[in-house]
Amino acid sequence: MLKLSNNFYLIALFKMKKRIFMMLMGVALITTVSSFSTIGGDPIKIGVYGPFSGGSAPMGLSMRNGVRLATAEINAAGGVLGRKIELVERDDEAKNERGGQIMQELLFKEDVSGILGPVNTGVADASTKYSNDRKVPQIINVSAGAKVNDLFATNPDNYIFRIAANDYVQSEMIIREALQKRKFKKPALLCDDTNYGQGGRAKLESALAKRGIKAVSVGKFKLKDTDMTAQLQEAKNAGADVLLVYGIGPELAAVANNLEKIAWKVQIIGGWTLSMSNFINNAGKNGNGATMPQTFIENGVTSSKGSKFLAAYEATYKEKNIPVAVAAAQGYDSMYLMKMAIEQAGTTEGPKIKAALENFKKGYTGVTGTYKKPFSATDHEAIHEVNIIMGVVKDGIVVPPNK
Amino acid sequence: MEQFIQLLISGIAQGMIYSLVAFGYNITFSTSRSFNFSHGNFLMLGGVVGLIFFINNQVPFLAMVLAVVFVGLIMGLILYKTSIEPSLKSKSNYAWILATLAFGIILKNIVEVFWSTDDFRFDSPLGNAPIRIMGIGVLPQEILIIIVAICIVVAVESFKKYTIFGKAIVAVSEDKHTASLMGINQQFVILFSFLLSSVIACLAGVLVAPITMVGATMGTVLGVKAYAVSIIGGLESGYGVLLGGLIIGLSEAFTARYISTGYKDAPGFLILILVLLFLPSGIFGKKIFKKV
Numbered sequence: 289m290l291k292l293s294n295n296f297y298l299i300a301l302f303k304m305k306k307r308i309f310m311m312l313m314g315v316a317l318i319t320t321v322s323s324f325s326t327i328g329g330d331p332i333k334i335g336v337y338g339p340f341s342g343g344s345a346p347m348g349l350s351m352r353n354g355v356r357l358a359t360a361e362i363n364a365a366g367g368v369l370g371r372k373i374e375l376v377e378r379d380d381e382a383k384n385e386r387g388g389q390i391m392q393e394l395l396f397k398e399d400v401s402g403i404l405g406p407v408n409t410g411v412a413d414a415s416t417k418y419s420n421d422r423k424v425p426q427i428i429n430v431s432a433g434a435k436v437n438d439l440f441a442t443n444p445d446n447y448i449f450r451i452a453a454n455d456y457v458q459s460e461m462i463i464r465e466a467l468q469k470r471k472f473k474k475p476a477l478l479c480d481d482t483n484y485g486q487g488g489r490a491k492l493e494s495a496l497a498k499r500g501i502k503a504v505s506v507g508k509f510k511l512k513d514t515d516m517t518a519q520l521q522e523a524k525n526a527g528a529d530v531l532l533v534y535g536i537g538p539e540l541a542a543v544a545n546n547l548e549k550i551a552w553k554v555q556i557i558g559g560w561t562l563s564m565s566n567f568i569n570n571a572g573k574n575g576n577g578a579t580m581p582q583t584f585i586e587n588g589v590t591s592s593k594g595s596k597f598l599a600a601y602e603a604t605y606k607e608k609n610i611p612v613a614v615a616a617a618q619g620y621d622s623m624y625l626m627k628m629a630i631e632q633a634g635t636t637e638g639p640k641i642k643a644a645l646e647n648f649k650k651g652y653t654g655v656t657g658t659y660k661k662p663f664s665a666t667d668h669e670a671i672h673e674v675n676i677i678m679g680v681v682k683d684g685i686v687v688p689p690n691k
Numbered sequence: 692m693e694q695f696i697q698l699l700i701s702g703i704a705q706g707m708i709y710s711l712v713a714f715g716y717n718i719t720f721s722t723s724r725s726f727n728f729s730h731g732n733f734l735m736l737g738g739v740v741g742l743i744f745f746i747n748n749q750v751p752f753l754a755m756v757l758a759v760v761f762v763g764l765i766m767g768l769i770l771y772k773t774s775i776e777p778s779l780k781s782k783s784n785y786a787w788i789l790a791t792l793a794f795g796i797i798l799k800n801i802v803e804v805f806w807s808t809d810d811f812r813f814d815s816p817l818g819n820a821p822i823r824i825m826g827i828g829v830l831p832q833e834i835l836i837i838i839v840a841i842c843i844v845v846a847v848e849s850f851k852k853y854t855i856f857g858k859a860i861v862a863v864s865e866d867k868h869t870a871s872l873m874g875i876n877q878q879f880v881i882l883f884s885f886l887l888s889s890v891i892a893c894l895a896g897v898l899v900a901p902i903t904m905v906g907a908t909m910g911t912v913l914g915v916k917a918y919a920v921s922i923i924g925g926l927e928s929g930y931g932v933l934l935g936g937l938i939i940g941l942s943e944a945f946t947a948r949y950i951s952t953g954y955k956d957a958p959g960f961l962i963l964i965l966v967l968l969f970l971p972s973g974i975f976g977k978k979i980f981k982k983v
Binding site for chain 2: 340341342343345346349481507508509510511512513514515517518519521522525537538541545548549550551565566569570572611
């Protein structure tokens with residue numbers, strides 16, 4: 289059978305018109321030459337994944353834009369180790385199972401040297417196992433609820449890092465803002481039913497329990513819910529004096545708008561997602577006063593690095609207000625951290641990059657703050673309370689608290 | 692008491708939104724025994740077109756409504772030609788299920804790629820401030836939704852009952868082949884029902900937009916819940932969907948308030964299962980006898 293097909297091939301070759309044969313040879317020659325010319329400067333592949341479509345897309349797209357911006361700057365300045373950085377971008381559609389599939393593709397087919405992302409807690413928890421198994425460092429740049437330091441228990445050799453305010457830090461700051469600073473006594477919790485919302489709820493509850501307080505009511509809503517009347521009535525009847533929320537933009541906007549409908553004036557304090565443009569725009573004046581922890585506030589930028597970043601972002605993407613500024617800033621910084629670690633390691637081997645991340649020689653001044661040693665061998669969280677300020681929504685933008 | 696009435700009104704408004712979408716399933720099911728599984732995405736398209744014209748480009752309200760009707764007609768025609776007609780002609784009777792689902796996915800992805808993936812605010816022309824009557828807040832848009840939903844159902848049902856063409860539709864839904872023998876162009880009747888259904892979906896998109904916000908995913912959940920409403924009310928009955936909508940809308944509001952917010956959707960779907968078990972053609976549905 290094999291022989292027969294070989295013969296066919298030969299006969300076909302002989303019969304091939306001379307001209308076509310020459311053309312094919314020419315094409316083959318060109319491709320060989322062009323592939324030769326890239327050898328020596330093989331790009332370093334970095335995987336980026338997040339939700340680039342669907343309801344969480346604004347976070348994913350802003351993050352990706354931040355990463356792209358940093359990559360373009362790095363490449364324009366000569367790349368890393370004399371090689372260019374090439375991004376391999378994949379859309380996880382905020383679906384947990386897509387996260388796992390993408391990781392396998394990035395790690396085994398694309399053979400990336402590092403991974404940035406994702407946004408959604410469920411997606412992250414479904415995919416970090418793969419980077420750990422393959423020993424490729426991953427910097428989570430948006431997801432607040434994903435397990436990072438918790439992974440040390442099962443994976444002492446942990447390749448997962450994060451540059452984002454995690455939910456432990458956020459819930460602690462939310463509770464402190466509500467109870468200590470603003471002296472509220474009876475918090476009501478209202479969280480969505482995703483991994484992110486319910487993870488946040490659990491952390492808020494334990495931060496309350498530490499202070500010997502129990503939430504007067506705990507409500508839940510689903511993605512795409514627009515009528516929150518029942519949940520809000522329950523909280524109001526329980527005598528709540530502050531509403532602690534954990535969800536994403538559109539539904540949080542529905543919460544704010546429904547408060548207006550049932551004529552209940554109550555302070556909203558919640559996770560960083562209260563700064564998403566689709567909360568601020570959709571809630572309009574009802575969103576004023578909503579307070580959330582932020583690593584980066586577009587309208588409160590004081591550092592030169594921050595204003596440079598904003599100018600570059602606006603010039604490249606023609607967006608005046610970044611839909612999710614926090615995600616863009618963290619995306620940008622995560623790329624630089626990865627680049628500096630590869631530079632310090634002098635190689636693209638996973639274990640060496642990880643060692644470099646854990647023991648930064650040069651400090652890094654980024655958009656979200658200055659990091660002398662962002663990570664250590666036992667702490668893979670770059671963002672701590674000192675890097676976070678509480679932002680407040682005011683007439684369509686997020687401003688620092690004293691503004 | 693005040694809270695109870697507030698919940699009641701919220702539940703009714705939500706239920707009418709479901710009914711309006713569900714009615715689109717009914718119109719085509721009665722004529723062709725098939726419907727557009729991505730009805731929710733047609734609603735989304737209506738909302739997006741409405742937003743682009745009315746909010747982004749300040750086109751007058753009526754002109755925007757005409758544009759949305761036009762888009763609805765075009766999309767209904769394309770859907771019919773690509774997904775329904777080939778399936779009705781072929782031996783495999785159920786190809787329309789996947790064909791319409793695929794059509795909706797393509798539509799949603801096109802909107803995501805060429806327009807936006809974000810959710811946008813759609814300011815109601817009636818204003819966003821709730822009207823307050825004895826402490827109970829109602830959005831003007833909610834009142835409008837309730838009125839329009841009932842009007843559309845009554846109008847279409849009367850059209851079917853009192854006009855010649857309407858009677859032709861009923862005839863086709865009773866028995867396609869006999870209707871054909873009586874000189875009714877059944878293919879045209881089916882096409883007409885799809886056009887009507889998709890125009891209503893697109894208009895519904897504009898109507899619910901101030902409540903749901905406009906985005907590529909605005910129709911997904913609505914489409915599924917409306918499907919449950921259709922089944923509960925009876926796929927053949929126009930007035931049934933109003934009842935079905937009320938059942939789902941009110942059960943959601945009261946369950947969330949008095950049982951648990953986490954179980955909000957459960958009773959509605961429980962009722963769906965009970966209806967399927969004991970009244971397979973819906974509460975208002977006619978019993979279908981299939982002669983073999």
